[in-house]
Each structure stands twice: as structure tokens, then as C-alpha cells.
Amino acid sequence: MKTIIINTSARKNWNTAMMLKGAKKGAEAAGAETEYIDLFDLDFSGCHSCMACKLKEAEKNRCYWNDDLSPLIDKILHADCVIIGTPIYFWDVSAAFRALLERLCFCTLSYDGNGHFLDRQVNVGLIYTMNTSEEGFETNVRPNVNNIEEMFAKFLKGKVMSCTAFRTLQVNDYSKYCMAKFNEEERREGREKRFPEDIRKAYEMARELSSKPSDN
Numbered sequence: 001m002k003t004i005i006i007n008t009s010a011r012k013n014w015n016t017a018m019m020l021k022g023a024k025k026g027a028e029a030a031g032a033e034t035e036y037i038d039l040f041d042l043d044f045s046g047c048h049s050c051m052a053c054k055l056k057e058a059e060k061n062r063c064y065w066n067d068d069l070s071p072l073i074d075k076i077l078h079a080d081c082v083i084i085g086t087p088i089y090f091w092d093v094s095a096a097f098r099a100l101l102e103r104l105c106f107c108t109l110s111y112d113g114n115g116h117f118l119d120r121q122v123n124v125g126l127i128y129t130m131n132t133s134e135e136g137f138e139t140n141v142r143p144n145v146n147n148i149e150e151m152f153a154k155f156l157k158g159k160v161m162s163c164t165a166f167r168t169l170q171v172n173d174y175s176k177y178c179m180a181k182f183n184e185e186e187r188r189e190g191r192e193k194r195f196p197e198d199i200r201k202a203y204e205m206a207r208e209l210s211s212k213p214s215d216n
């Protein structure tokens with residue numbers, strides 16, 4: 001089993017990354033080989049609609065745009081599992097996540113009317129971290145990420161799971177910033193008490209998605 005773990009937050013050691021590092025340990029506990037990638041280390045963009053992946057003679061399930069994302073897409077489509085983490089930005093996934101989604105899903109989409117090209121399954125684990133509460137997530141974010149989860153199920157054909165961290169600690173010292181609407185004490189307590197449990201859920205999710213079917 002091979003599991004690719006991708007951080008689509010620019011912050012390499014903050015909330016999303018911490019959840020993803022927990023997920024990496026979970027995948028390794030299941031015996032998977034893992035690779036961890038900070039997307040912001042790569043030169044990438046969204047889909048350019050070059051249509052090279054739809055050319056009749058083109059090998060399918062490949063993105064042909066010449067940047068760092070195409071080899072990563074190739075790795076994902078040959079892996080058994082991908083875990084992608086995103087901070088919630090304006091009630092949706094990050095722009096970096098969206099760029100990856102466009103490129104990854106478009107090159108597996110068939111316009112011949114026969115569905116999708118991929119003939120194997122890649123399990124997908126999604127990690128969302130955000131300022132808002134569970135209630136805010138269900139009302140404002142859930143409809144957006146539901147669409148994304150359905151897309152992954154359709155295009156990558158594997159199992160899709162997700163986990164969340166709410167009311168995250170956004171900065172180390174709130175007193176330095178114009179962020180009066182947040183209660184630093186409550187955030188810090190959440191980091192100490194709730195967040196380890198969130199990381200444990202990310203671990204469990206990745207362990208399940210990275211297990212051989214007979215191990216489940």
C-alpha cells in the first residue's frame with residue numbers, strides 16, 4: 001500500500017500540517033509506505049484547459065501541463081490512498097486544494113460519454129481545519145465539501161472519508177493581532193484538550209484508508 005499525504009496550507013507546521021502528520025503515522029501503522037508533500041513547495045497552478053489529456057492519442061489519466069503538479073498527479077493515480085488537508089478559507093477549501101482538484105479530476109474525466117477513465121481505486125481522506133465551530137461547519141462548509149467528496153468518489157473510485165478540527169489556534173499570541181473576536185484562552189485550551197483528539201481521528205482515518213481490504 002502506498003499513501004500520499006498532501007498539505008494544501010502554506011503553513012508547514014500549523015493546524016492542517018499537524019493533523020496530516022498524525023495521518024501519516026496512522027498510514028504507517030497500517031503498514032503503508034508514505035510520502036508527505038507540502039504543496040506550497042511546488043510550482044503549480046490550476047487547470048489551463050490545454051486539453052492535452054483529451055487528445056485521441058494521449059495516454060489517459062495523465063496531466064500534461066509541464067510543472068511540478070503533473071508528476072504528483074501521476075503519483076496519486078498510482079497510489080492506494082491520498083490524504084489531503086486544507087484550511088477552510090471563506091467556507092471552502094483553499095485555492096491550492098482547488099488547483100490540485102481541478103488537475104487531478106479533469107485528467108481522469110472522459111468526454112466520450114462513458115464515465116471516467118481510471119480503472120483502479122484510490123482511497124481519499126480529507127482533513128479540514130477551521131476557525132468556526134461544528135455548527136458553523138455544518139451550515140456553511142458542509143455543502144461545499146460534500147460536492148468535493150462526491151467528486152473524489154466518482155473520479156478516484158475508492159472510499160472517501162473526512163475529519164475535522166474546529167476552533168483552531170490561528171496564531172501563537174493573539175494579543176499581537178487585531179483579532180478581538182476570538183477568545184485566546186478558549187483557543188489555547190482547545191489546542192491542548194480537543195486538538196490531540198482531532199489528530200487521533202486523522203490517525204485512525206488514515207490507518208483505515210491505508211489498510212489492505214482484508215485488514216478491515
Ligand SMILES: Cc1cc2nc3c(=O)[nH]c(=O)nc-3n(C[C@H](O)[C@H](O)[C@H](O)COP(=O)(O)O)c2cc1C
Pocket residue numbers: 009010011014015016017086087088089090091092129130131132133168169170
Ligand atoms: C484567507 C483565510 C480565510 C479564512 N476563512 C475562514 C472561514 O471562512 N471559516 C473558518 O472557519 N476559518 C477561516 N479561516 C481560518 C483557517 O481556516 C484556520 O485558522 C485554519 O485552521 C488554518 O489552518 P493552518 O493553521 O493549517 O494554516 C481563514 C483563514 C484565512 C487565512
